Amino acid sequence: MSRSTASSPTTPNASSAGARAIASPAFDALGVAGLLEAAIAAVPTGVTIADPALPDCPIVYVNDAFTRMTGYLPEEVLGRNCRFLQGARTDQAAVARVREAIARRAPVTVELLNYRKDGSRFWNELHVAPVFDAAGALTAFIGIQHDVTARKKAEAGRERARRLAERANRTKSDFLAAMSHEIRTPMNGVMGTLALLLETELDAEQRAYAETARQCGKDLLAIINDILDISRIEAGKLAIESVPFRLAEVVRAVLDLAAAAAAEKGLKLEARIAPDVPDTVIGDPLRLKQVLTNLVDNAVKFTAVGGVTVAIDQAPEATGGGLSFAVIDTGIGIPPSVQKRLFSRFAQADPSITRRFGGSGLGLTICRRLVTLMGGEIRLDSIPGKGTTFRFVLPLRAAEGAGLAPERVLPDPSPPKPPAARGRVLIAEDSRTNQLVVAAILRRAGWTVDVVSDGREAVRRATETDYALILMDVQMPELDGLAATRRVRALPGQRGQVPILAISGATAEADRRACAQAGMNGFLPKPIDRTTLLDAVEAVLADRRCPQPQPSPPAPAGPAPSGGDESGREDPLIDRAVLADLRESVEPARLPRLLALFAEEAEARLARIAEALAGHDLDALARLAHTLKSSAGAFGAAALARAVAALEEEARAGRAEEAARLAERVFALAQATLAALRAPETVA
């Protein structure tokens, strides 16, 4: 046993030891001090005693464990201050904590890097405590040294592994987000083209195939959106908004979305909002809607009889307040064994969950994450065979007197407003397919469309022309959509005020905000489908905060496809401007093929028009004329489009004779038009 020869260790006196010991022959043999000294010598941690009465508070006692730990013999230690164990890499902040504690005569525990006699390093968990005598005077400091190198190494290893895993996860999330984004862009083309295809004349079998393709596309998009959401959440890139919104509007939008599916199954779909729930609250309406939509969709899917209720109540103050949301169904329920795993990622691997929840299996995980991000927790109560209730409480507070612009917070689900006067629209988009789709949709809606492929060209056109609207892709070569928008906004007069609708595959809040900050009036996420595109166009034009363009005069470079010509001038057989637009919108090399397709389709339709005429089937005639009208318009067959429009009108009005007369004209015009379209100079 190592023992100080310079001074005797402070040992408990009989009375203080008496509190923790009873009389024993062992004490008689060695005395209290002797026995305690033996105990200290035997402990596996270092024990040192320093004397504050001596200059520089030197060590006056060390035990064997200290020597084993540091390699220093007692004679090399005694009489020295213990700081000799420190070295270049010892953390000075920890040393300062010890110094301050000693000065205050207070106990302290620190972890310090110390150096052994052989120069090797070890982590020392050091505990220093003052010892006072019976009169309260400071007598000594006891130091307990514990070698925690192994634990520190393990901790550092875990920390490194955690950082690596975090980095890998971030990389994976970024990759997924990027890939989902990349996939969504061409999917835009697929979905848009399918929508156009479905508007054409198809036989029942073809229609069924195209519908299936569209449904699969929709399902795929839903999965991609889920992946995008979860990767954004995991990458910490999904910000939760705090804006005032009306709860009832969110609930109505959620129920509207599920209404058709519920009605088809004969389910009752209802909302119950307690009277003490505030009308307007501060929170994230889009994310709340996403969670409720997901839960209501699932509920409808798995309820055969009865109904689905969305209930909102005040949560009891005792449990922290907020608003309690519940989605209650009378469906098949979820067995307890499945309930536990339900919210975990990819719970889809379990077939019983797949059956219930379909899709990517990420829906409920996203719900749980979103609810957590919004400050709540989601749980479920389910009785198999009776029904399921998903419940979450969100800390939403009332937005009393907050300036609310409901139409900005939630799309108004009321019937769409009548379209504004059709004018000229500029599409700035570098993807050819998207150009084709967007341009075709807008043309069919009666707009005259200009298409450019980069931001610089967009600004040039916007400087020269009074557009009713600009659809601006955000990512474009030369000048991106944001910079282009800023330049347009800097234009003097009306042209600087033109409404600009962002089109972007990047739909994070930050992206939307950037668009708004650049001066865009609306945001249209890709992929674009006909309805959302037209709705967004109407919404931007109807937005009162957006300076309404003056109703534009009939655009100079091409009348609306089926529109009349107020000047009384005959419509041209081929409207070169429309055809030029089309050429601009598709790969130029594809134009002949597209025109050939149109010709083929038109001929087939004309044959059926003839059949309908012969069979006096005015309904079929109107339908066929209607479809031919839009495709003729899209391919610049202006005179034909006009004639077919008139034919449609007469057929709808039931005027068979007039329709037959017009049909003759349609046939003649069609022949001339198709011949003109096939002419080499048209295609060139």
Ligand SMILES: Cc1cc2nc3c(=O)[nH]c(=O)nc-3n(C[C@H](O)[C@H](O)[C@H](O)COP(=O)(O)O)c2cc1C
């Ligand atoms: C009883 C006792 C034991 C100590 N043991 C150690 C030790 O094992 N390792 C260490 O780095 N410092 C130890 N110290 C701290 C140093 O002796 C010293 O108090 C610290 O370095 C701060 O003072 P300074 O700024 O004067 O160096 C101990 C202090 C006391 C009082």
